[in-house]
Amino acid sequence: MTERRPTIVDVAREAGVSKSTVSLVLRNSPLVRSETRAQVRAAMAEIGYVYNRAAANLRSANAGLIGLVINDLRNPFFTEFATSLQMALSARGYAAVMANTDEDARLQAQVVGAMIEHGVSAFIISPAYGEESATFGAIERAAIPAMQVLRGVEPRRELFPFAAPDYVAGSRLATEHLVRAGARRVAFVGGLEGRDVTRERMSGYRSVLSEAGMEPLVLTGRASRAFGREAARRLAHEHRGVDAALCFNDLVALGMLSGCAEIDRDVGREFKIVGFDDIEDCAQTWPSLSSVHCDIAGFGARIAATVVDWLEEGTAPPADLRTPVELIVRDSSRDRG
Amino acid sequence: MTERRPTIVDVAREAGVSKSTVSLVLRNSPLVRSETRAQVRAAMAEIGYVYNRAAANLRSANAGLIGLVINDLRNPFFTEFATSLQMALSARGYAAVMANTDEDARLQAQVVGAMIEHGVSAFIISPAYGEESATFGAIERAAIPAMQVLRGVEPRRELFPFAAPDYVAGSRLATEHLVRAGARRVAFVGGLEGRDVTRERMSGYRSVLSEAGMEPLVLTGRASRAFGREAARRLAHEHRGVDAALCFNDLVALGMLSGCAEIDRDVGREFKIVGFDDIEDCAQTWPSLSSVHCDIAGFGARIAATVVDWLEEGTAPPADLRTPVELIVRDSSRDRG
DNA sequence: CTGAAAGCGCTTACAG
DNA sequence: CTGAAAGCGCTTACAG
Known part of the structure; x- marks a missing residue:
C-alpha cells in the first residue's frame, strides 16, 4: 500500500x-x-x-487553498455561511482550510499562522473581537489577500476589505414592521455592548423609534438561546408595558420563544418577536419566527466569487460592501386568525 | 506588498x-x-x-493537512463533530481541509479527488450514501489512511476503519425509559429506510418492545424538523393510541415538539418524546427535550487523537469502534409537577 | 555539532 | 509543437 x-x-x-x-x-x-x-x-x-499541487505551488503561485477562519462555527448562522462559501469555492476548483476560533483572538492568531505555513492563497475571516493585530499583522507580513466578513475589527479596509449584510437597514425594517403592527413599546434584546454588529443592529431600531416618538429599551447580553429565554421572563416581570422585541439574532429570538412558552405568554398577538439572520429553524418553530433575512447562503457564494476574482483577475473587492436584506414576516409578529 | x-x-x-x-x-x-x-x-x-510546509512536504511526508469530508455540515450534529475534531487537530498541529458533500456521492468523489491533489495525509469521512467506490477507490489508490465515522458505507473495515457512537445501545436505553415511564404504545419516527444508521437506531427499539410484548409502529422519513412536525400531526390523527415516540434524531424530535405545540398536544405527560444525539438545542427548548447523548464533541476529539496516532505512531485504529452513549432525561418524557 | 550536495515533483523560460 | 535544464524551498543522508 x-x-x-x-x-x-x-x-x-x-x-x-x-x-x-x-x-x-x-x-x-x-x-x-x-x-x-x-x-x-x-x-x-x-x-x-x-x-501534486504542493510541488506545483513551489514554482508558480496560487496553491488553490483558501483559509476560512470563523469566530463561532457552531452557530448555525456561521455554519451556513462557511458551508455555502466552501461549496462555492469547491465548484471553482479551490479547497478550504477551515478553523473555528471560538471567539478567542489568541487561538485565531495561532490558526492563521498555521494556515500561512500551509500556503493558503487568501483568507476569509470572520474575526473574534479582541487583540486583532497579531492576526492581521501576520497576514500583512505574508502579503496574503484577506477579507473581513460579517464583522470588521481591523480598521484598514483598503488592505482588508469588509463585507456584511446591511444590518442597519435590517433593523430599520424590523422595527418599522413592529411599530406598524401596533406595538406600543419595543425592546431590543441581546448582543454584547460596544461591538460594531450590536451597534449597527441597534441603530436602525433606535432611529425608527425616535422617529415614532417611542422610548427604546435595551437589554444587552450574550447572543444565546439561554439569554433570550431569561430575557423573556425579565420582560414579562419587570417591563409589563413592553409588547414587542427585536432580537439581536435568531438564537436570542428562539430563546425568547421558549421563554414565552414556559411562562405561557402568547406570542403573536400579545407579544411580538422578530429575530435577525433568518436561520433555517425560523420557519420550523411554533409559532414560526419572523426574521431579517440576510441570505447568508447567497452571501457566502458571493464572497467566494469575490475572493476568487481577486486572486485570478486581481480585482480587489470594494473596501466596504453591504448586501441587501429583507424582512420575512411570520407568525411570531402577527395576529393569526 | x-x-x-x-x-x-x-x-x-x-x-x-x-x-x-x-x-x-x-x-x-x-x-x-x-x-x-x-x-x-x-x-x-x-x-x-x-x-513553507508545502516545500517541506515535497521531501518528507506528512503535510499536516487532514481532509474532513462530511455528508451534511449544516446539520448541527455534524457541525459539532466537525468543529470539535478540527479544534483538536489544530491543537496537535494539524490543519483541516473541510468539505460538505450535501449527501451527494458524486460531489464527494470530486472533493476527495481535490484533497488528494492537495496532499492530505489522512481522511476522516462521514460518507454520503450511494456510489462509494469512486471515493474509496481513489483513496485506496493514493494509499492514504482514512476513517469512516458516524456512518459506514464501505464494507472493508480493515482498510477503512469505522467509528460511531453505540446507536443500538442508545435506542435500547431510550425505549426502556419510555416503557418504564408508562408509555402504552411507542412509535419510532424518522430516518430513511434501508440505511445502516436507521437500522441500528431502530434495532434497540424493536428488541426492547418485543421483550415488553409491545407492538412497534414505525414512521420512516427524512431526518428533518419538517418531517417531525408532520409526524406529530399524523400520530395525533391516525394513531391516537400512540403516547410516546423515539425519534431518529433531535431534528425530528424538535419538529415533533413544534408539531405538538401547533396542535396543542401536551408533551411530557400526555405524549412523551425522546430525541437522539443530544444537540445543544435540546436543553433550551420548552419543554426541554430528552435525548440520547452521544458526546459528539468528545467523539470528535477522540477521532482526532486516533487519526493523529495512526499517522505518527502507525497504530491503526480498530476496525469497528463504538463509543458509549447515555440517556439524558428532560421534560419531554416525564410528568412535570 | 555543522556544511555541501542531491533530490522531492512540479513549472518556466529557452532552444530547437 | 516538443525537449533539456534550472530552480521553487525544503529535507536527507553523508562527510567532516
Missing part, C-alpha cells in the same frame, strides 16, 4: 514524451497537439497519476 | 550558518547546539521568516 505515487516523469515515459509536455497538458496549454494530449491523458489514466 | 518571502537560505545568511543547520533548528533536532539554535531563531524573527 506504500509504493511511490507516479509522477509526471512516469507519465512522460509511459506516453513517450518529455516531462515538459506532460506539464503543458496538465496546465491545458494550447501549445500541445491534441493527439499528443490524448496520448498523455491516456498514460495518466493508465498508471493512476495524481497531480 | 509582493516581495519574495524569506527562505531558509536567507535565515542561514542572517544567522551565519548553513541552511542545513536552519533546517535542523526548524525540526527541533537535538543535534544543534542551543547557542546556535538561539541565533537561528533570532535571525528568523528578525527577517520575518515563515515556514
Whole structure:
C-alpha cells in the first residue's frame, strides 16, 4: 500500500514524451497537439497519476487553498455561511482550510499562522473581537489577500476589505414592521455592548423609534438561546408595558420563544418577536419566527466569487460592501386568525 | 506588498550558518547546539521568516493537512463533530481541509479527488450514501489512511476503519425509559429506510418492545424538523393510541415538539418524546427535550487523537469502534409537577 | 555539532 | 509543437 505515487516523469515515459509536455497538458496549454494530449491523458489514466499541487505551488503561485477562519462555527448562522462559501469555492476548483476560533483572538492568531505555513492563497475571516493585530499583522507580513466578513475589527479596509449584510437597514425594517403592527413599546434584546454588529443592529431600531416618538429599551447580553429565554421572563416581570422585541439574532429570538412558552405568554398577538439572520429553524418553530433575512447562503457564494476574482483577475473587492436584506414576516409578529 | 518571502537560505545568511543547520533548528533536532539554535531563531524573527510546509512536504511526508469530508455540515450534529475534531487537530498541529458533500456521492468523489491533489495525509469521512467506490477507490489508490465515522458505507473495515457512537445501545436505553415511564404504545419516527444508521437506531427499539410484548409502529422519513412536525400531526390523527415516540434524531424530535405545540398536544405527560444525539438545542427548548447523548464533541476529539496516532505512531485504529452513549432525561418524557 | 550536495515533483523560460 | 535544464524551498543522508 506504500509504493511511490507516479509522477509526471512516469507519465512522460509511459506516453513517450518529455516531462515538459506532460506539464503543458496538465496546465491545458494550447501549445500541445491534441493527439499528443490524448496520448498523455491516456498514460495518466493508465498508471493512476495524481497531480501534486504542493510541488506545483513551489514554482508558480496560487496553491488553490483558501483559509476560512470563523469566530463561532457552531452557530448555525456561521455554519451556513462557511458551508455555502466552501461549496462555492469547491465548484471553482479551490479547497478550504477551515478553523473555528471560538471567539478567542489568541487561538485565531495561532490558526492563521498555521494556515500561512500551509500556503493558503487568501483568507476569509470572520474575526473574534479582541487583540486583532497579531492576526492581521501576520497576514500583512505574508502579503496574503484577506477579507473581513460579517464583522470588521481591523480598521484598514483598503488592505482588508469588509463585507456584511446591511444590518442597519435590517433593523430599520424590523422595527418599522413592529411599530406598524401596533406595538406600543419595543425592546431590543441581546448582543454584547460596544461591538460594531450590536451597534449597527441597534441603530436602525433606535432611529425608527425616535422617529415614532417611542422610548427604546435595551437589554444587552450574550447572543444565546439561554439569554433570550431569561430575557423573556425579565420582560414579562419587570417591563409589563413592553409588547414587542427585536432580537439581536435568531438564537436570542428562539430563546425568547421558549421563554414565552414556559411562562405561557402568547406570542403573536400579545407579544411580538422578530429575530435577525433568518436561520433555517425560523420557519420550523411554533409559532414560526419572523426574521431579517440576510441570505447568508447567497452571501457566502458571493464572497467566494469575490475572493476568487481577486486572486485570478486581481480585482480587489470594494473596501466596504453591504448586501441587501429583507424582512420575512411570520407568525411570531402577527395576529393569526 | 509582493516581495519574495524569506527562505531558509536567507535565515542561514542572517544567522551565519548553513541552511542545513536552519533546517535542523526548524525540526527541533537535538543535534544543534542551543547557542546556535538561539541565533537561528533570532535571525528568523528578525527577517520575518515563515515556514513553507508545502516545500517541506515535497521531501518528507506528512503535510499536516487532514481532509474532513462530511455528508451534511449544516446539520448541527455534524457541525459539532466537525468543529470539535478540527479544534483538536489544530491543537496537535494539524490543519483541516473541510468539505460538505450535501449527501451527494458524486460531489464527494470530486472533493476527495481535490484533497488528494492537495496532499492530505489522512481522511476522516462521514460518507454520503450511494456510489462509494469512486471515493474509496481513489483513496485506496493514493494509499492514504482514512476513517469512516458516524456512518459506514464501505464494507472493508480493515482498510477503512469505522467509528460511531453505540446507536443500538442508545435506542435500547431510550425505549426502556419510555416503557418504564408508562408509555402504552411507542412509535419510532424518522430516518430513511434501508440505511445502516436507521437500522441500528431502530434495532434497540424493536428488541426492547418485543421483550415488553409491545407492538412497534414505525414512521420512516427524512431526518428533518419538517418531517417531525408532520409526524406529530399524523400520530395525533391516525394513531391516537400512540403516547410516546423515539425519534431518529433531535431534528425530528424538535419538529415533533413544534408539531405538538401547533396542535396543542401536551408533551411530557400526555405524549412523551425522546430525541437522539443530544444537540445543544435540546436543553433550551420548552419543554426541554430528552435525548440520547452521544458526546459528539468528545467523539470528535477522540477521532482526532486516533487519526493523529495512526499517522505518527502507525497504530491503526480498530476496525469497528463504538463509543458509549447515555440517556439524558428532560421534560419531554416525564410528568412535570 | 555543522556544511555541501542531491533530490522531492512540479513549472518556466529557452532552444530547437 | 516538443525537449533539456534550472530552480521553487525544503529535507536527507553523508562527510567532516
